[in-house]
Amino acid sequence: MAELTSRERVLKLFAREPVDTMPCFSGQGMVTVPAIEALGIRFPQIHLSAENMAGSAVKSMEMFDFDSVVVPYDMCTIPEAFGLKVSIYEDSEEILFPTIPKKWATPDEVEIPDDYLERGRMPVVSEAIKILKEKIGETHAIGTWILGPFTLAGQLVELDILMKMTIKEKAKVETLLDKLTDLIIDLGRHYREIGADYVSLREMGTGADLLSPRMFKMLIQPRLRRIFESWDPPKILHICGSTDLIIELMNDCGAEAISVDHKNTLPETRSKIGNDVLLLGDYDGFTLPGQATFEEIEEAIKQCIESGVDAVWPGCDIWPEIKAENLQALNQHIKDFGRSPTPAVGRV
Amino acid sequence: MGKEELREELLKTLSDGVVNFEEDKVKEAAQKVLDEGLNAYDAVMNGLAAGMEIVGDLYDKHEYFVPELLMSADALYAGLDILKPHIRMEDLDQKVRGQVVIGTVQGDVHDIGKNLIKMMFEVAGFTVHDLGRDVPLEKFAEEQMRTDSEIVALSAMMTTTMMGMKKVVQMIKEKNPDVKIMLGGAPLTSDVAQLFGADGYAESAGNAVQEAIKMIVQLRKIQEQ
Numbered sequence: 297m298a299e300l301t302s303r304e305r306v307l308k309l310f311a312r313e314p315v316d317t318m319p320c321f322s323g324q325g326m327v328t329v330p331a332i333e334a335l336g337i338r339f340p341q342i343h344l345s346a347e348n349m350a351g352s353a354v355k356s357m358e359m360f361d362f363d364s365v366v367v368p369y370d371m372c373t374i375p376e377a378f379g380l381k382v383s384i385y386e387d388s389e390e391i392l393f394p395t396i397p398k399k400w401a402t403p404d405e406v407e408i409p410d411d412y413l414e415r416g417r418m419p420v421v422s423e424a425i426k427i428l429k430e431k432i433g434e435t436h437a438i439g440t441w442i443l444g445p446f447t448l449a450g451q452l453v454e455l456d457i458l459m460k461m462t463i464k465e466k467a468k469v470e471t472l473l474d475k476l477t478d479l480i481i482d483l484g485r486h487y488r489e490i491g492a493d494y495v496s497l498r499e500m501g502t503g504a505d506l507l508s509p510r511m512f513k514m515l516i517q518p519r520l521r522r523i524f525e526s527w528d529p530p531k532i533l534h535i536c537g538s539t540d541l542i543i544e545l546m547n548d549c550g551a552e553a554i555s556v557d558h559k560n561t562l563p564e565t566r567s568k569i570g571n572d573v574l575l576l577g578d579y580d581g582f583t584l585p586g587q588a589t590f591e592e593i594e595e596a597i598k599q600c601i602e603s604g605v606d607a608v609w610p611g612c613d614i615w616p617e618i619k620a621e622n623l624q625a626l627n628q629h630i631k632d633f634g635r636s637p638t639p640a641v642g643r644v
Numbered sequence: 645m646g647k648e649e650l651r652e653e654l655l656k657t658l659s660d661g662v663v664n665f666e667e668d669k670v671k672e673a674a675q676k677v678l679d680e681g682l683n684a685y686d687a688v689m690n691g692l693a694a695g696m697e698i699v700g701d702l703y704d705k706h707e708y709f710v711p712e713l714l715m716s717a718d719a720l721y722a723g724l725d726i727l728k729p730h731i732r733m734e735d736l737d738q739k740v741r742g743q744v745v746i747g748t749v750q751g752d753v754h755d756i757g758k759n760l761i762k763m764m765f766e767v768a769g770f771t772v773h774d775l776g777r778d779v780p781l782e783k784f785a786e787e788q789m790r791t792d793s794e795i796v797a798l799s800a801m802m803t804t805t806m807m808g809m810k811k812v813v814q815m816i817k818e819k820n821p822d823v824k825i826m827l828g829g830a831p832l833t834s835d836v837a838q839l840f841g842a843d844g845y846a847e848s849a850g851n852a853v854q855e856a857i858k859m860i861v862q863l864r865k866i867q868e869q
Contacts, residue, residue: 388750393804459710460711464715505709507711536830612802612803615804
């Protein structure tokens with residue numbers, strides 16, 4: 297059988313059909329500085345135009361042989377569409393992702409505009425996905441992500457206020473989460489309609505280093521279930537930080553794949569969730585591509601595979617200032633070591 | 645009720661009030677400490693701070709999480725606001741009267757961990773120079789030089805902002821290698837903290853409370869020598 301295309305490899309993995317080897321991909325940002333430099337643009341520019349967003353995604357994919365591209369890169373597109381100001385740090389020479397300098401004081405102040413897809417940089421993201429579909433959509437997978445309802449709420453309302461309200465004024469938090477859940481369902485469907493092949497729901501504000509498992513079960517899980525019931529596969533639930541205590545709850549949300557970072561105990565997770573669900577993770581996206589030695593990279597990739605993942609991918613955004621030789625070695629190891637079957641996916 | 649008995653009771657009320665997020669009870673007990681002529685510093689350290697140490701332990705045991713930490717912090721501040729103006733200088737003279745520069749690095753607007761650490765330093769009698777959040781990197785070094793602070797505490801909640809810390813550590817250590825630097829934030833690991841040249845690190849808000857206490861104790865020992 298001929299080798300699979302990158303897109304086939306990713307989609308077959310999500311369908312738990314046999315693949316030739318593990319895809320090299322992610323559900324988080326994986327844009328790189330070498331790619332941005334090769335395009336002759338600066339970091340802030342990749343957030344501001346569809347051409348630069350799509351172009352930097354394609355260039356990163358080409359330079360490091362990724363099987364997919366992922367856009368957008370920052371967590372402020374939705375808050376911006378709702379009317380909050382965004383700092384893009386256009387004059388900075390540092391790698392600084394956009395932030396929201398001032399959020400709303402209470403959930404009551406949050407209003408979701410009907411035409412949110414037309415506001416702020418939402419059209420930039422939509423256009424970038426369409427460009428990617430046209431340029432590389434036949435051969436490579438197009439990934440996107442949306443913040444989960446609680447994490448998104450934390451981008452809209454000051455997080456400390458939101459956290460305390462989960463105890464003191466839970467009903468108000470629930471009302472906001474329900475509204476955001478509806479929005480996320482709508483946006484996920486939109487991204488799929490215009491060309492995204494998979495959507496990762498990043499609910500990283502709900503790990504057990506922040507919220508209790510009980511709170512996760514009462515407040516978060518019902519909303520995540522509603523989202524995953526409403527979206528077509530493939531869909532991924534990603535939570536970074538402390539996930540050991542909530543991994544079974546995560547697995548009971550309805551996603552085809554669970555994604556975690558290096559703070560998760562992978563072998564225990566695999567034994568808890570069984571072999572019928574995809575487990576994705578969990579290399580350190582800062583240390584490995586940017587700092588580690590070749591030996592450390594090789595060891596880390598082997599370790600991930602031995603721990604029971606179905607695809608080795610980063611536990612968070614890849615820090616853009618990578619060493620090119622590190623990321624090339626890392627992705628090559630994933631392809632080389634990923635030729636054996638994994639718990640949930642066989643090999644052709 | 646004897647004076648010592650009353651003291652013990654009020655300290656317990658303050659500590660329990662912090663643990664159980666009872667702001668009103670804490671305020672009432674703090675006022676009573678003043679009305680009864682008891683020592684305000686003793687009430688802060690052995691009442692409020694003792695309660696926060698229990699909260700830190702509960703966080704480590706996964707009984708408390710960040711919402712609970714924040715509610716406890718509110719209760720602690722309710723008492724601290726009343727007691728702090730009445731702390732006598734002679735009480736502090738026997739302890740460390742250090743200074744800390746604290747802030748969240750540029751690109752990061754998450755400040756929960758930073759505010760908890762700030763609170764612990766304030767409780768311990770430190771003068772805290774809070775630069776806020778999304779702070780340009782060079783500002784940390786400038787403020788350290790300006791204030792001659794012994795500690796600089798930096799926070800970053802995301803991998804995407806953590807790299808700024810490395811530059812700050814370099815800038816400060818180049819000018820003054822004796823400054824203690826504490827890093828905090830979810831993306832940190834001991835390897836990264838070591839790589840960046842930090843003296844202490846905390847990967848979670850509860851962990852940060854414990855780490856601040858350790859660093860304060862360590863500084864006291866150095867000063868006593």
